[in-house]
Amino acid sequence: MKTTVKALVIGGGAVGTSIAYHLARAGWDDVMLLERDELTSGSTWHAAGLLPLFNMSYATTHIHKYSVDFYKELEAETGLNAGFAVVGNLRMAQTQERMEEFMLYASTAETCDVPFEWLTPEQIKERWPLIRTDDLKGAIYHQTDGYINPADVTMAMAKGARQRGVEIVRKWQADAFDWNGTAWDVTCTKMIEKGGNLVPSDEQVVITAEHVVTASGNHAQRTAKMLGIKMPAIPVEHQFVVLDQDPKLVEHRAAGNAEHPVIRDADAQSYVREERGGWILGVYEKNAPAVFEHGVPDSFRADLFQLDLERIEEQYLAMIHRVPSCEDSGLKDDFNGPICYTPDGNPLVGPAPGLRNMWLAEGFSFGITAAGGTGYYLAQMMVDGEAEIDMASLDPKRYGDWMTTEFAARKNEECYDHVYTLHHPDEERPACRPLRTAPAYDRQKARGAQFGWVNGWERPNYFGPLDAPQNYDHDGRSFKRGGWWQHAVDEARAIRDGVGLIDATAFTKHVVKGPGATAFLDWFTTNKLPKIGRINLTYALTAHGTTRTEYTIVRNGEESYYLVSAGGWTDYDADYLRKAIEDKEPEFGRIECQNVTTQWGVFAIAGPKSRDVLTAVINDPDPATALTNKRFPWLSAKKIELGMCPVNAIRVAYTGELGWELHHPMEMQNYLFDLLEKAGEPHGMKLVGARAQNWLRQEKSYRAFGTELGRDATPLEADLPRFVDLNKDFNGKAAMEDIGIRSKCVTLLIDGPSDADPWGREALIHDGQKVGRLTSGGYSVAFNKSIGMGYLRLELCEVGTKVKVRMFRELWDAEVVQDSPYDPKNETIRKDASL
Structure with a gap:
C-alpha cells in the first residue's frame, strides 16, 4: 500500500471508480482509490441502473451523454461486460403541457447532440402493444440509452483503472485530512468485520496526496465535517419494487419481440422496465424522507430500509393502468435505500470551498448515469486546469456558508418529489422559503411582489396584482408566455418610458484594498483599472483564458476598490478571489479582501425620469445640478445623501437606460425604499422585477454570467474586446490568445410564435444544420418581438445574417442584429439633465 500518491480518491462506488479511471487515462500514473468497505457497497449496489439522457442542464446533459457513450466501450477495453441493455428510453406525456416540457428539453x-425521436400514441402502441396509450398525447424516445448493471459497470471501470496503474485499496477508511502546505496528509484506518458490522481497527497509516477527491456518497456529511466545510448532500429514501413474471410479457418476448424500453410515465411519477419476464417499478413519490442528516451509522453497510408500500400505492396503481398485463403479477422483491440528493438535483463537482487541491464529487441522485461523465470532466479540471464544458452549474460553492443541515434535508426532500413534476423554466420551488430576505421584503410583498430564489435570497421576479391569491405565481407558470408575462412587459416599458425601481440587493460585493490591491487587480482582471471615482466593467479569467467572473469595479482610492458581481455566485466568486490573493500577495504586497454582500443593500433606479426622482430627495447644496453629467458623469461613482441615507451611488444601469445603482447600508433600506417610493409617485415610478430586467439587458446586448459568460468561452468570443486591454499582462491572457475565437456571441431578433418566447437554450439552425445555440431569450418591448442572445459560428455572425430558432418543434426566423440594438450609441444612458 503506497503512502505517497499524486491523487487519492475516497469512495469506491461508480463515481469514485470512474474518477480514478479517468485520472489515470488522462496521464496521472500515481493514483490510489480508497474504499472503506467493498466496491459498490454504497448506493451503487441497490441502484436501478437507469441511464436517462433527459436533463434540462447543459452541463449535466453533456455528462450523461458521455457516460452512455463511454459505457458502451468498456468491454472492449477491459473484457468485462458492463451489462448495458441499450433498450432505449420512452418518456410519455399525458398532457399537452407535458409535451411542451419535452419540447423545451x-x-x-x-x-448537446443527444439523439431522440418523437412518437405518437399510435406509434407507441404499434411498437409496444402492452403499453396503454389511449390517454397519452405522445412521447419522446431516446433510442441510445437504457439501463446497466451498476455493479458490473463499476467493476469494469475498476478493472480499467487497475490496468492503467491505479491502486485500489478496500477496507480502509479516511478519518482525517490535514493540509501540510503542499499536499494532504490523510489519516486512514483499517476497517475490520466485527459482529456483522464494519469497525475501525487500531491499524492506521498516513497517505500523503497532492490531490484528494471525495466521492463518499451517503457519507458526504461525515466528509464535510472532517474538511470543515458545508455540503448540501444528504440522502433521501428511494423505493423500487420487482414484480413476478407477467405471462403476457413472457409471451410477447417469446414471439421474438425486442425488450421494452425503460418506460417513464412522468405524470404518474414512475419508471418501469423489464426484469426477467417481470417488471421493475421505481417511483418518485411525495413525502420520501431524508436520512443520515448527521452521518451514516457505523452499523449501516449495504443495508436497506423497510419498504413503505402505502407511500407508493398511487404510483403502483398507475403502473397497472399503464401496463394492464402486470395487474396479477405478485411482488417478488423490494428495495428502499438511500440515494444522495442536493437541493437542485445537480451533483457537487469541483474544487472544495476554501481548500487547495481538494475536489468534491458528491450528491449524485443519478450516480450511475453521471459517473462516467463526471470522471471524464473532473479529470480535465484536475489535470488540465479546466473542463471543455462550463462546470459552474455543478460547482460546490453554488451554496454558500449560510446553508444548514435543516435547509439541505428539506430541500433535498423537495427535489426528490419534484423529479417528475412539470419543470417550467419559470418554476420557483417553495421549500425553506423565505430564508434570506432584505429589509424591504415585506414592503415589496405587500405591493404584489412574486419572488424568485437566488443564492438563498428572495428577489422579486415581477409584481403581480395586489389581491393576487397565494398560488398566483404557481398557477401562472408555463412553457410559453405565463401569467406573469404581461406584468413583466408593463415593468419593462415603465423603465423604457418613465422610471422603475429594482431591488438588486442580492448582488455580490467585495472590498479589496491594501498596498498590493492595485497591482493585484491589474493582474487579476482584463480591463484597465478605473481612475478614482470611476468604474469599469472587467473580467477575471481562468488559467485557460476563459471567463471565470464578471466584475464591476469601483475605485474608491489609490489602493481601495469595491467589486460587484453576480448575486447567484457569491461564494463561487469569493473563493476564487481569495485564493488568487493568497497566491499573489507575496509578489504584490498586503491585500485585504472582505465580502460585504450582506452589509449593503442595492436599489437600481432607471428610466428617463430617474434623475427627476433622485433630484427630489438628494441632499446637496445645488440639487438641480447634483446629478448632471458635469457633476455626476456616466460610469462614475459618488457618495451622496438621499434624505438621511448615505448612499454609494454608481451611474450605471443594467437595463441600458439613464440610471443609478444605489448601494446603501442594509439597516437603512426600508427608510430609503419609502423615500424613493414617495418621490417616485409624481413620476409614475413602477417597481420592477428580475424578468423585465433580463429582457431589457438583452436589448442592450449585455452579457450575463452563467449564460453568455462562462468557463467555456473567452471574453473575446463573447465579443467584448472593449473590456480586454491587450496592452497589459493579466492572468490567462496568453491562454485566451491561444484559444482564438471559435464562435462568437450575437444578439438576434426573432419572429417567433405569438404566444411564446425563447428561454435561452434553443438550437440555432442554418441550411438545415445546427450552427449554434441561444444562451438567453425573452421578449423585447422596444421591438415588439422575441429576442435572444447566443453563440454562432464565426461565418454567420455578420449583422443581417438569417438563421432559424427551433421552438416547439418548429423553426422560426431569426436575424443577427447589431450589438445593443436598442440605443446602440448609448445616447439614452448618457442623457444629461435639462437645465
Missing part, C-alpha cells in the same frame, strides 16, 4: 438535447 429537446432544445437542450439538440444543442
Whole structure:
C-alpha cells in the first residue's frame, strides 16, 4: 500500500471508480482509490441502473451523454461486460403541457447532440402493444440509452483503472485530512468485520496526496465535517419494487419481440422496465424522507430500509393502468435505500470551498448515469486546469456558508418529489422559503411582489396584482408566455418610458484594498483599472483564458476598490478571489479582501425620469445640478445623501437606460425604499422585477454570467474586446490568445410564435444544420418581438445574417442584429439633465 500518491480518491462506488479511471487515462500514473468497505457497497449496489439522457442542464446533459457513450466501450477495453441493455428510453406525456416540457428539453438535447425521436400514441402502441396509450398525447424516445448493471459497470471501470496503474485499496477508511502546505496528509484506518458490522481497527497509516477527491456518497456529511466545510448532500429514501413474471410479457418476448424500453410515465411519477419476464417499478413519490442528516451509522453497510408500500400505492396503481398485463403479477422483491440528493438535483463537482487541491464529487441522485461523465470532466479540471464544458452549474460553492443541515434535508426532500413534476423554466420551488430576505421584503410583498430564489435570497421576479391569491405565481407558470408575462412587459416599458425601481440587493460585493490591491487587480482582471471615482466593467479569467467572473469595479482610492458581481455566485466568486490573493500577495504586497454582500443593500433606479426622482430627495447644496453629467458623469461613482441615507451611488444601469445603482447600508433600506417610493409617485415610478430586467439587458446586448459568460468561452468570443486591454499582462491572457475565437456571441431578433418566447437554450439552425445555440431569450418591448442572445459560428455572425430558432418543434426566423440594438450609441444612458 503506497503512502505517497499524486491523487487519492475516497469512495469506491461508480463515481469514485470512474474518477480514478479517468485520472489515470488522462496521464496521472500515481493514483490510489480508497474504499472503506467493498466496491459498490454504497448506493451503487441497490441502484436501478437507469441511464436517462433527459436533463434540462447543459452541463449535466453533456455528462450523461458521455457516460452512455463511454459505457458502451468498456468491454472492449477491459473484457468485462458492463451489462448495458441499450433498450432505449420512452418518456410519455399525458398532457399537452407535458409535451411542451419535452419540447423545451429537446432544445437542450439538440444543442448537446443527444439523439431522440418523437412518437405518437399510435406509434407507441404499434411498437409496444402492452403499453396503454389511449390517454397519452405522445412521447419522446431516446433510442441510445437504457439501463446497466451498476455493479458490473463499476467493476469494469475498476478493472480499467487497475490496468492503467491505479491502486485500489478496500477496507480502509479516511478519518482525517490535514493540509501540510503542499499536499494532504490523510489519516486512514483499517476497517475490520466485527459482529456483522464494519469497525475501525487500531491499524492506521498516513497517505500523503497532492490531490484528494471525495466521492463518499451517503457519507458526504461525515466528509464535510472532517474538511470543515458545508455540503448540501444528504440522502433521501428511494423505493423500487420487482414484480413476478407477467405471462403476457413472457409471451410477447417469446414471439421474438425486442425488450421494452425503460418506460417513464412522468405524470404518474414512475419508471418501469423489464426484469426477467417481470417488471421493475421505481417511483418518485411525495413525502420520501431524508436520512443520515448527521452521518451514516457505523452499523449501516449495504443495508436497506423497510419498504413503505402505502407511500407508493398511487404510483403502483398507475403502473397497472399503464401496463394492464402486470395487474396479477405478485411482488417478488423490494428495495428502499438511500440515494444522495442536493437541493437542485445537480451533483457537487469541483474544487472544495476554501481548500487547495481538494475536489468534491458528491450528491449524485443519478450516480450511475453521471459517473462516467463526471470522471471524464473532473479529470480535465484536475489535470488540465479546466473542463471543455462550463462546470459552474455543478460547482460546490453554488451554496454558500449560510446553508444548514435543516435547509439541505428539506430541500433535498423537495427535489426528490419534484423529479417528475412539470419543470417550467419559470418554476420557483417553495421549500425553506423565505430564508434570506432584505429589509424591504415585506414592503415589496405587500405591493404584489412574486419572488424568485437566488443564492438563498428572495428577489422579486415581477409584481403581480395586489389581491393576487397565494398560488398566483404557481398557477401562472408555463412553457410559453405565463401569467406573469404581461406584468413583466408593463415593468419593462415603465423603465423604457418613465422610471422603475429594482431591488438588486442580492448582488455580490467585495472590498479589496491594501498596498498590493492595485497591482493585484491589474493582474487579476482584463480591463484597465478605473481612475478614482470611476468604474469599469472587467473580467477575471481562468488559467485557460476563459471567463471565470464578471466584475464591476469601483475605485474608491489609490489602493481601495469595491467589486460587484453576480448575486447567484457569491461564494463561487469569493473563493476564487481569495485564493488568487493568497497566491499573489507575496509578489504584490498586503491585500485585504472582505465580502460585504450582506452589509449593503442595492436599489437600481432607471428610466428617463430617474434623475427627476433622485433630484427630489438628494441632499446637496445645488440639487438641480447634483446629478448632471458635469457633476455626476456616466460610469462614475459618488457618495451622496438621499434624505438621511448615505448612499454609494454608481451611474450605471443594467437595463441600458439613464440610471443609478444605489448601494446603501442594509439597516437603512426600508427608510430609503419609502423615500424613493414617495418621490417616485409624481413620476409614475413602477417597481420592477428580475424578468423585465433580463429582457431589457438583452436589448442592450449585455452579457450575463452563467449564460453568455462562462468557463467555456473567452471574453473575446463573447465579443467584448472593449473590456480586454491587450496592452497589459493579466492572468490567462496568453491562454485566451491561444484559444482564438471559435464562435462568437450575437444578439438576434426573432419572429417567433405569438404566444411564446425563447428561454435561452434553443438550437440555432442554418441550411438545415445546427450552427449554434441561444444562451438567453425573452421578449423585447422596444421591438415588439422575441429576442435572444447566443453563440454562432464565426461565418454567420455578420449583422443581417438569417438563421432559424427551433421552438416547439418548429423553426422560426431569426436575424443577427447589431450589438445593443436598442440605443446602440448609448445616447439614452448618457442623457444629461435639462437645465
